[in-house]
Amino acid sequence: MLSKFYLLVAFLIIGNAMQAQNYKFGKVSEEEVAETEHPSDKEANAAYLYKKQYTYYDYNSNNGLSLVTKYRYRIKIYNEDGFDWATVNLTKHISGNDKEEIYGIKGFTYNLEDGKLVEEKLRKDEIFQEETSKYRESVKFTMPSLKPGSVVEFQYEKRSPFLTSLDETELQARIPTKKLDVKIEIPEFFGFVAHYNQLSSLFFPIEKNNEQYNMHAQTTKYMQTVYEISEENIPALKEEVYIDYLDNYAASIKWELQYTKFPDTPMEYFSANWDDVAKSIYDEGGFASELRKSSFFKDDLEALLQGVDKPQDKIFAIYNFVKSKVVWNDYIGFIAENGIRKAYKEGSGNTGDINLLLTAMLRYAGLNADPVLVSTKSNGIPVFPTRSGFNYVITSVDFDGQIILLDATDLNAAPGQLPERARNWQGRIIKDDGKSGWVSLLPNYSSLKRNFINIKITEDFKIKGKYTGMYSQFVAKSYRDKYKGVDEENYKQLLQEDKGDIVITDIKKENVKKVGADIKESYQFELNHGVEVIGDNIYFNPLLFLAEKENPFKADERTYPIYMDFPVNYVSVINFMVPEGYELESMPESTIVNINEDGAVFKFIINKSANFLRLESSILLNKSIYPAEDYAHLKNFFDEIVSKHSEAIVLSKIEKSDESTELTKSR
Template identity: 25%
Template structure:
């Protein structure tokens, strides 16, 4: 028995730290509480919790490459539910410039589990570290941790060495799971001055700065470090994921950007600029301003072939935009700078968003259209801090055209949108007008309401217990774009869509208008048949044939952030239901008319001769709501689902 006890102690002592300690931030140690906890009391729904995440950023001299930035990170996570195993999928992105890239070193990871009441420890096998190339400049290290399951504690660390210190990167204190402690230590040296930008909070739980009384030598330099500590504790999980522009705008984080460099000679160089200076810089760059000028030269040769002379400026703009959309393909990469030379882009007929939109701007200039580039941050890239003029905040460029006092915002990356219908990634964001020595901001606006109209004609066959249905969809705005993308000129695409998403079989020819007539609504109609519920002498008929809204788009229990729907939404339904011979109406859904500052809802029925006419619809009165409106929106949408799915009941006469 004594021998057995000794063996157990040999296993436990290295793994479990002081039992009185609730959480440990010593790497390689887990506490009894960490290994045995089954829920995180402040958030019982959490699938996992970050026990700690600690980063240390510092500079170190390299005889061949000068100062290099070192970023060390170590993290411990407790997996509480099966879904929490997702947080054991560790990915470390790094840049792989062929001459001066980043290095990822010292990767370690351990998984702790309880087996029959005893703790076990499994270390990462270095063979389970994989590297994947994302593009020419970016790669990612992927770590496959062993034996991760509900109840596991995972701990890992790594070290990045980088020459790219202008943007030190973002330290995200908050996650989609709770965080008990997150801390960043930055060891500043007197040669690089940074501006840091806080998001999601006005102050840190921990902040300290102290000059380390220790001289450091590098070449002829002698300096001391100033150590900054930023920390946050007991952060809740970030769950306001739906209907926001970018999570990074609201999650607690800190971002560092170089603002000034001091040289050993005593001189210095400012890197924090002004927006007018950045506009000038954009216009001087080969892959922005000069690219536009070269495109304008190409346009002088191209435009005579497009027969534009007799057309108005607006029609010329539409024609030129359509030409670019039809001739050049977007490679799904967002950028404010062209990635290829103009000659290469024209030859390959493919490029990033800047290749396409800067070329469009050049052609419009060649046609003497009043056009300027607009640089912006796409919705998922995060908002722009206008008090911090850094190019890194901006990742996209579109065209702004002024004709007869009216402004048009144009993006040419998506051929199935009308000429001035912006992609949702560029809608309702602030954009900088790029003019010499200029700081002018505009908000990119939505062109039209996203509208779906559904019309049904329903014939009931009581004996066969089937419905013969004629269905017509008419769509505008974003709704039209979504269905044009699904359709792409192939009937089978819509057939498969309705079968998969609505369990509706299209049984007769699909009839559509020309889906490439982008200035008109997209419409299509088809025949279908389905069964219905019948009980004794009663028939239960859904007037909208299970094609009304069925799932609440507002899924959260509570909301702390504004609700951003991006675009206005409107849906209309009409249905004509024939009253079958030998039957009479026993029940009609109640009428509903609701108008508020949030939304409008309508539902009415009318019996005329041998048919029932049902009219319904809803309309969101804005695309941006306060957080306090969330509960009412959720309730109203639930009422729409309930009302629109209510059935007409027929009974035998």
């Protein structure tokens, strides 16, 4: 009897082990391929079934010490929208003669065919390598034989000579993760501190141990710290509207090097403040030498500034000259990769080439100009002093105590306007004496979009009208960005989209190509089905296609800040004459709604004078960024707007009096 009991226990143990997930490479199961949707995230297009990272330091007699990271991924593709997760783009960093290398790329795609599991191997000729700049190379591949339902699995090893630069450890992604294993071994020679991403709402426990280690092929023994994270069922990052860069809110760990301590060598400390970081970049990044160069542009610049005396006119002239002279090659960086002289001669350069050239020219013209280190939105927000916290450079000019920010890589940006990629909290101005300081990159002024519509209802119940719009500051820049290169016919089609059954004619535009100037636009339109006739009444929404029809904020709660990009005021004014034979029966009431007094203000004012109606709706958003704590207020704020914008004006037919009827009959 007892033997049967032990036999049963053994059977159960074996059975459970057989059902347990096997995460060894190549051990993909039929059940994983057959799965049609994620069990807890039905909207997921793909999911990490397994994700593993193992980082350690390795020694060999040829190359000495290397930083090695091994990666392994198993990804489930639920539908065609998930195919992008089967395309891999790996970056190798280069500095002088030092270069990272990627080895051992191996991958398979698994599908079910006629009920059987079939695998397709990633071939070597499907792996491509290309140079993206003199500081980076890319290794790219796409897994073969992709279908909805496929499971792809691949692994590779990255060896780096940059011993003091640990890559950020990614713990969360835009797709859910079923199982995550991370192990990082750091020898006692390197004093790293782990920094969790404080913008994330997820924090995973780290198991930290110290152990003795024997270097490969060496007899030297030393202590190392081992960090391990093992987590299951990590949710995907939640997509939200009005967000700067979603990945900035993922759970992750950044590693800060505080010191190195090698045998028989004094301890060297690397903990720095932001002044140290800025000075290091200024000195080692070549800023000092680049900004002293002027001979190659001297004659051109003096000719350009002939007769230009006012500082603001010099700024504008030099800024536009650089934009016309050197085209951005789409590469970002704070280092002038080509050098400002070569970029000027060849007419092309990265952000460092162009904006350091701009800074040098402004200085030559006697203006107080300095470079500003920036982290683009996709690079995150620097949370501790580190060179990798910055990846971009712009220019600042101190004009009468006011800092004007310039980025000559953006053809549609006026002085004081930065492209969206660079409007990321704050940047670090670097002075020649090594001092530095923070400057806000967010606009502190409001842009304006003003709409005017004069409308009338025709006898056949169409709405005819004239629209006039005026767009200033960042609204004008956004217009130029959106419609750059669009011809008139396509522009007309785009203009008619989402406006109902409308015909637009006589389009006129002013100042579209005059960067920095307000744009003015007008057109005539005829709108069918813009009114509803029920009996003797006419119902219509006076805001027409200018109405806010939907609240962009759907979620019940939010953990991310709300990025509105820039402060803005949307003003719409509608003038309407009640048609002959009708009178106003009802109209919406005026109202004013605000958030925290002046954080945001919505005004809806309607006035009637005789048969003339004037409606003004204004939505003033006074901040570029609203904290997550304001989310409920913003959601309610837009609820009020949508509700008010949906209210109709009702016109009723005027009944003829008996006296007028008799008079008509007698005639």
